[in-house]
Every structure is written in structure tokens, then in C-alpha cells.
Amino acid sequence: MKPRVIVTRRWPAKVERILVERFDAVLNEDDVPLTAAELATAFQTYDAILPTVSDRLPASVFPSDRCRTRLLANFGVGFSHIDVAAARERGIAVTNTPGVLTDCTADIAMSLLLSVARRAGEGERQLRAGAWKGWCPTHLIGTKVSGKKLGIIGMGRIGKAMARRAHFGFGMDVVFYNRSKVDDDETLSMSARQLPSIEAVLAESDFVSLHCPGGAENKHLIDEARLSIMKPSAFLINTARGDVVDETALIRALDRGTIAGAGLDVYAEEPAVPRGLLEQENVVLLPHLGSATAETREAMGMKALDNLIAFFEGKSAPDRVV
Template sequence: MTNGIDRRRLMKPRIIVTRRWPDAVEHILAERFDTTFNRGDAPLKPIELKAAFQAFDAILPTVSDSLPASLFPESDSRTRIIANYGVGFSHIDIDAARAQGIVVTNTPGVLTDCTADIALSLLLAVARRAGEGERQLRAGEWAGWCPTHMIGAKVTGKTIGIIGMGRIGKATAKRAHFGFDMDVVFYNRSKVDDEETRAMGARQLPTIEDVLAEADFVSLHCPGGAANRHLINAERLAAMKPGAFLINTARGDVVDQAALVAALESGKLAGAGLDVFDGEPVVPEGLTRLENVVLLPHLGSATEETRVAMGMKAVDNLTAFFDGKEVPDRVV
């Protein structure tokens, strides 16, 4: 009998996982919690996400799940923690969570290397026209080698500009400098002066415009959300060096996509490499029809090791929270 005792405290916390996660992580979640999985793996509708706040102790969303203030209950939310699967959390209204006393966590650190690898993959692919070349070959249109065929841009020895010198920004800069002898300039809101940046000879410049003016390749590694929406707009694209390249593995809303299309069509920019888009999974036709753009379907963290590690970060955050311990990766 449990007279006088809240029975819910004796039960496993009830959680919902909004998308399919790696099997190894789902197995652990099923063991530790009363878990509802989205076996169909289709994004939940807003009405389903809204209902989840009243039905579950924890919601485990991904970047594909928008949680604006309108979905949060006005009071008495059953949900006590949102354990986000990913580093970025601009899809979650943090103020609404704070007002409801809901803890929000993320999964930092474990996707740094793989996202930096994708940034360099995009940089190399767009500079050397690898996407164009593969499309031409697969279409049976390649007529054979000739001296003027599909001339691209040299990468080695050029200057890379990093916008946002956090974990991923540093990892990308390190690959560019030590792998391709690139000079590194960067912009970051706070001062960055550590062994990593000094070893690369990286120079912090006072404004984004200063970085854009010097860099042959600009790689974005800043947070998304309202504060940085269209951080790279028409004016800043115009401030880039003629013939420069833009790489984005951060968040799609950081770039004004219409302005980017215009800069690419005009020849102001030589090309762009994009792993993220504003309003995913929709990609503007203006981008898909351009040959000088390499487009990837948000593959930054898409390795088995990283996706499992992200899931285990979320498991650790949930376990600590429900055990009454300090949450490792608390955002709110």
C-alpha cells in the first residue's frame, strides 16, 4: 500500500522521445524510464507537442521540434525537464521554460569534431567544385580531361574567417590551419586568448566586417535564434571579399538566404557550402538550382559515434535530474 505517499514518486518518470534515436540509446531510455517513442519518426505536430507538457515528466526534442511559448502551458506543467538532443536550443523558447520552472539541457562537446569535419568537407567541396563535377560525371556529360575543365579555387595557404570561436569554431580553425596552412582570423563576442588560438596564430578582429574583409572563406559557428537571425545579411555579404566563399554549419536562420542567393547569382561570392537552412527541411529553389552551392541535409553530427554520444548526454542529464543531482548540461 502507498497510503499517504505520492505514487508518482515510486514510478519511473514518464518521458517522450520526439524522434527516433540510435537503438543503443533508446534501449537505455526504455530501461530507466517509462518511455514513449515516436516509432514512425515523423515530426510531431504542434498540438501533440503541446499535449506532451501535460502528459510527460520530460520531453526529449530535437532541432526539428519547434517549442515556442505558445506551446507551453500557462500553469501546472507536468513536464519538469526538456532534455534537448543537440547543442543548439534556439528552437526552444527559453524564457517560457524559465517562467514555468522547466529545466532545459543540451548535449555539448560530443559533436565538435564531426561538425568541424563537415565544415571542412563543405569548404573543400565548394572550392574545388566537387559537387558540380560529380553531377556532370553521373549525367554522362564528362568529355575527358582538359586544361581548362572545371577550374576551382586553391584552399591551401588562404585565409579562413571564423564567426564564433567556440568549441566547433576552434576545431574548424585547427583543421584549416594545421591541415591546409590557412591563416585564421575570427570574430567572437568575448575575448578569446588561449593556447589553442595562440598555437594557430589566430587573430581576433574587433568586428564581423573586419573578418569578412580579410577572409577567403568564412565559416559560421555562432548560435541561432532571434539575437543572430540574419546575422549574415545583404550588407555583410557585400562586405565579403569578391570571390569569397561562405560555409554554414551553425543554424540556418543565421543567414538571409534570399540575400545569399542574390550574392551568388551576381558573382559577388564564388560559392557557398550549407549544411543547415532556415525553415528546414524546406530548401529554397534559388539555392538548389545554383551550381556553385554545395548542399547537405544537416549532416554535421551524423556519425554513429556522435549520435550515440549525444543521446547518452541526454540520458545523463535526465538521470541526474530525476535523482535530484546537479544536471551536467543545464541551459536553464
């Protein structure tokens, strides 16, 4: 008997074809997110659940008994939407898909930085609305990026990829905060300086880019107090997880001119975006596009598939986190 698995959202067609060949796979043809009740039922019905970041899996959806599921093969590197303690208590393995989305996520972070600094969102909205009156010396004056200082919170794979783009592409100085010591050849080649605290990075930087994990440990890592440390001319970029930033505090900081603007690809209650952000001209908003390239999404699916196959063949899943 093939293991029975459920795919909670549509995946790239190539990956879905292999899933159907190798497993008794149920696909989500309509691509409608499963409800909490449907997810709870899935634990009792399937040997593996293949969730995405859009599937909230708190402890309440894990069954207290009759749990059939043995593996959560997550489509994505982040797994803060999964209560890993609840999974561990029930002997359910959890895997993720690290590495393959590094470059594309860093590309989006750099895109947000450039767009908000040069007021590209404002300019496009003005042009499409037919409100552009032509070139003049004072029209939509933005902020120069080249040669400025970039602060990175979380110097992992994506943080380093962002630093490379900023330093070698735009001549930016890089400072960063990371919980553990980072002292490798790549970081040294960029002359990136590790500072002792998040506050130190915020105070020095012209742009701050977040690349740390989400979840309870980092919830509202960037709050009102920390936003107040940033320069009034500085910009905040977030491609990590929405809950890392206190969105209410960010809206207040933007309203008061505490910081100059923000570029966001993630939100605390996706797909809902606070009206206070939607109304800000000096904020660039993207609908969670960090890994949204054909190459990366397919690679993520294949990585999840590798974990699934290895697990049910009794081998060590290459990207097991629980």
C-alpha cells in the same frame, strides 16, 4: 513510479534501450515529427520531453496551466528552437549535449569548404549525368584552399576545431570574430588573430565559416550588407544554424556574383530549402549532416540520458542551460 518521458524522434538503438529500462519511455517508432498540437499535449502528459532541433518549441506550445513537464532534455548542442524564456517562466529545466559533436561538425564544415572550392558537387553531378567528356586543362577550374585565409565567426569549441583543421591541415591563416576575448594557448598555437568586428573578418577572408549560435540574437547575422563586404572570390560556409544567414540575401549575392559560392548544411526552414539555392551550381548543399556519425549521435543520446537521469535523481544536470 518511473518518470514518464517522450522521445520525439528515433534515437540510436542503444540509447533507446536504456531509456526504456530506466524510464516509462514512449518512443517515436515511426520517426514522424510531432505536430505543434502533439507537442502542446506532451507538456501536460509527460514528466520530460526529449526534443531535437526538428521540434519547434515556441511559447505558443507551452501550456498556460496543467503543465506536467519538468525537463526538456534536448538532443543537440543548439537550443534556439526552444523558447527558453517560456521554459524558465514555467520552471522547466532545459539541457543540451555540448562537446561530443565538435569534431564531426568541424569535419563537415571542412568538407563543405573543400567541396565548394574545388567544385566537387558540380563535378559529381556532371559525371553521374554522363556529361563528362574527359580531362582537359580548363575543365571545372576551382579555387586553391592551401595557404588561403579562413575567417571564423564564433570561436567556440567547433570554431576552434575548424581552425585547427584549416591551419594545421591546409596551412591556412586564421582570423576570427568572437564576442568575448579569446586568448588561449590553442588559439595562439594557430597564430589565429582576433579582429574587432564581423565586418573586418568578412573583408579579409577567402573563406568565411559560421560557428555562432542561432536564435533571435543572431538571426540574419549575415545579411545583404555584410555579404557585400566579402571578396567576390570568397565563399561562405554555414554549419551553425540556418537563420544566421538571410537566405534571400544570399541567393541575391550568388546571382550577382557578390561572392563566389557557398557551402551549407543548415537552413532557416528545414527541411525546406529555397529553390534559389537548389538552382545554384556554385553551392554545395547537405541535409544537416554535421553530427551524423554513429559515434557522435550515440554520444549525444548518452549525454541527454545523463542529464535526464541526474535531473530525476535530484542531482544537478551536467548540461543545464535553463
